[in-house]
Amino acid sequence: MQDSLASSAHDAPIFAPDAFRLTPFQAELLDKARGFGRRVLALRATKYDREASFPIENFRDMHREGLLAICIPREEGGLGADFATYCLAAAELGRYCGATALSWNMHVCSTLWSGALADDLPMSEAERSAHNARRRMHYRRILDHGAIYAQPFSEGGAAAAGAVAFGTEARPVEGGFRVGGKKIFASLSGAADYYGVLCTERAQGDTASRRNTLYLAIPAAAEGVSVVGDWDPLGMRGTVSRTLLLEDVFVPEQEMLMPHGVYFQAATRWPHMFLTLSPTYMGLAQAAYDFTVAYLRGEMPGTPPVKRRMYPTKQIAVAEMHIALEQTKALWFQAISEARPDPSKEQVLRAYAAQATVMENANAIAAKALRTCGGQAMLKPLALERIYRDSRCGSLMLPWTAEICIDRIGREALYQPGEKD
């Protein structure tokens, strides 16, 4: 099965290097990501979507290409991409296979959050040196063996939205922790070598607190780890996000991806870390637009060369899609460029606005693409119906669902901290 995007000619950069003032390193990396997406991911996307199977071949290829190590610092052997550069590369991959880009995001965050992001947060000298030694071990697993890390946080309650402490708990014991709990929607389940789990560190007698959130890499092969349930969703089928059970799993201390208390600091002081789910959907928005232009021009591979571009209604629809896409790109680019510790209130509100806009517009553009291209465009061999289904998932993703972003913008725009009525 070959995806119709595989041979699409419409794959200019989403963010042109000169227009968006990208550095030569960024331009080169995005070129590499786009080439890889078109050459490799697009060819396999249909198969993983149909089977709802994990794109393990893509991950093996991404290891060979160095992409599993995109956010590992250069001095440690990785590509050394910073937050914005990673986001731009992920958008390019998202154009060709949403499920691969989204799963890749879960993996990359384990290196980005323990890497560049942790470097921005205060730690004692001893803590930093112990952290650097631990993360080097994670980096080596990825660089030398292509190890894959997942990021299962969600539990089906209010914890993933940041409202309460995680119900999955880590009890300190000699040499490490005993971990118990359940994670739903664990993308990469069954394929990951390590599960980067957020849990509450809690000694006997302590009360559970979000301040004690621990970010631990739990080996998939550890005793007490199992994956249960099935996975047959509307979209993002290749993420294989089944349920992860952790039953009294012993996890050595060296598996800490961040030192004690640092995840809580990151979540409060480096909020753009939660924008990392959005690049995939930025890519899907571009893909839906590109599909429409190629289809209406009669240039979509696998379809007869029938032109539909001469109808004014099609032209208006494409113009509307173009405007929505440019609005989305501009806001999102600004927001990812502002990622830093302790951003201003305005920057945080803009990050929420960018997240909500990308997640909602990706699906709105894909819906308009289907309506405009017509019935033949929704047939399975073409990529558009997959893009449409995948794009529907973005606004549901915690912690920054589109609803939560809107909720926070409304409240935080009208109230200063501490104000009440």
Ligand SMILES: Cc1cc2nc3c(=O)[nH]c(=O)nc-3n(C[C@H](O)[C@H](O)[C@H](O)COP(=O)(O)OP(=O)(O)OC[C@H]3O[C@@H](n4cnc5c(N)ncnc54)[C@H](O)[C@@H]3O)c2cc1C
């Ligand atoms: C394709 C896909 C892959 C995923 N992969 C992962 C993964 O790898 N790891 C992971 O941890 N999770 C993952 N998730 C899970 C995701 O982040 C959500 O946790 C999941 O969709 C929760 O669904 P729910 O119905 O339990 O949400 P609920 O918690 O029931 O929330 C339902 C809706 O209510 C709203 N809501 C919830 N809490 C609040 C609040 N405090 N204030 C205001 N509104 C609120 C939100 O808009 C939310 O969409 C994935 C989801 C999808 C769709």
